[in-house]
Amino acid sequence: MIWLTWRQFRTQAAVMFAAVAALAATLAVTGPQLADLYRAAGSGLVDQVSSSDQTLYYTGLLVVLAVPAAIGMFWGAPLVCRELETGTHYLAWNQGITRTRWLAxxxxxxxxxxxxxxxxxxxxxxxxxxxxxxAVNGGAATDxxxxxxxxxxxxxxxVVPMAHAAFAFVLGVALGLVxxxxxxxxxxxxxxxxxxxLAVPMWVRPHLIAPDQTTVPITAGIPINIQEGAKQIVAHPEVPGAWETSQQTLNAAGRPAPVPSSFAECLHTESGLPTAQQIDGCIADLGAQGYQQQVTYQPAGNFWALQWAETALYLGPALALAGFCAWWIRHRVT
Structure with missing residues (x-):
């Protein structure tokens, strides 16, 4: 039964593993040079990475993100669905193999x-x-x-990509069954x-581990973005490697409050584009009124805790979907 299952999706598996092997070989050739450059330059590495290595950085990123999606589509969805479409599952079931063993x-x-x-x-x-x-987690400034x-x-x-792949595969099998x-x-x-x-990073991941908070004064020395027509500001304090998850402005009493209308009035000019000096002056005035920015973030040290938490988050539904598949094939497939 194992050999038969392998034969059914060996082509898709061969393509996938060949692509991963080609990527790994390319990275193995160029990786030692990048490591040597880091040992020599430290955090300054980000300014010395070649354009070809920069391309590899983004290529590797896209490949790892795409692998689970491809597995769900091309491995999971057709694996059982195609047999149900063609009726070949009856051949196995009529030879003494139970539905549960076949699916498992x-x-x-x-x-x-x-x-x-x-x-x-x-x-x-x-x-x-x-x-x-x-280099980036060490505080290197880079866009x-x-x-x-x-x-x-x-x-x-x-380890999160492995959990994503398991979830995507079982999801594909479940949807194919239905x-x-x-x-x-x-x-x-x-x-x-x-x-x-898309949903997990936006609404779930920020809360898997208790985040940290810091309150920074609003001054011209703190990198601040002005958004929504000067109705909102976003500060970027020096927290290397951190993931900023939310922000809110606090008034002089330490309570959440919107940016006052006087800030937008301060930035107003006849040309519509305030100068850098004017922006610094308006920000300084806002700070003088006691306004501060409260930043909620996940520090760099929470990386592995979040990795294991999200791994469990995905493996749980994957096991639940596997149980659903077992129930469905025993009670709803004829």
Missing amino acids: TKLGLGAAASMTAAGLAALAVSWWSSPIDR TYFPRLDPVVFAARG IRRTLAAMATTLVVYATVQ
């Missing part, structure tokens, strides 16, 4: 292969990117690279998985 073999082998592929891709990319990650806790990078580092149309199941798997991947 497919889920077990597929989930193991999925986690292996995602894990190898994440391991290679995390190793290659570690000099850049250390090109992201700290490991940033939502863009977090899902492509550590929909029983391969193309429709593949498309639905992609949509549902992408929706989950």
Whole structure:
């Protein structure tokens, strides 16, 4: 049964593992040079990374993020759905193999292969990117690279990609069982998985581990962005490697309050574009009135705690979906 299951999706698996192997080989060739550069330059590495290495940085990031989605679409969704469409599942069931064993073999082998592929891709990319990650977490100022806790990078580092892959695979199998149309199941798997991947960083991940808070004075020395027509400000205190999850402005009494209308009036000019000196003066006036900015953030040290928490977050639903698949195939598939 295991051999038969492997034969059914060996082509998709071969393509996936070949792509991961090609990426890993490329990273293995260029990685030592990047590590040597970090040892020589430290946090200054981010200013010395070549354009080709910068391309590799983003390529690796995209590959690791894409692997679970591809697994869900091309491994999970067709694995059972195609057999239900063609009726070949009856052949196995009529040869003394129970439905539960038939499904368990497919889920077990597929989930193991999925986690292996995602894990190898994440391991290679995390190793290659570690000099850049250390430079950014060490306080290097850059608009090109992201700290490991940033939502863009977090899902492509550590152990989380393996949990994402397991979830995407079982999700694809479950949707294939219910929909029983391969193309429709593949498309639905992609949509549902992408929706989950957008929702978790926005609404769930910030609360998996208790965040830290800091209150910074509003002064011209703190990097501040002015948003929504001077109705909101966003401060960026020096917290290397941190992920800022939310902010609010506090008045002189320490209570949440909107930015006063006088701030927008201060920035108003006939040309519509205040000068840098005028912006600094208006910010200084706001600080003189006692306004402060409260920043809620996940510090760099919470990286692994968040990794394990999100791994559990995804593996739990994956196991629940596997149980649903077992129930569905025993009671709803004829």
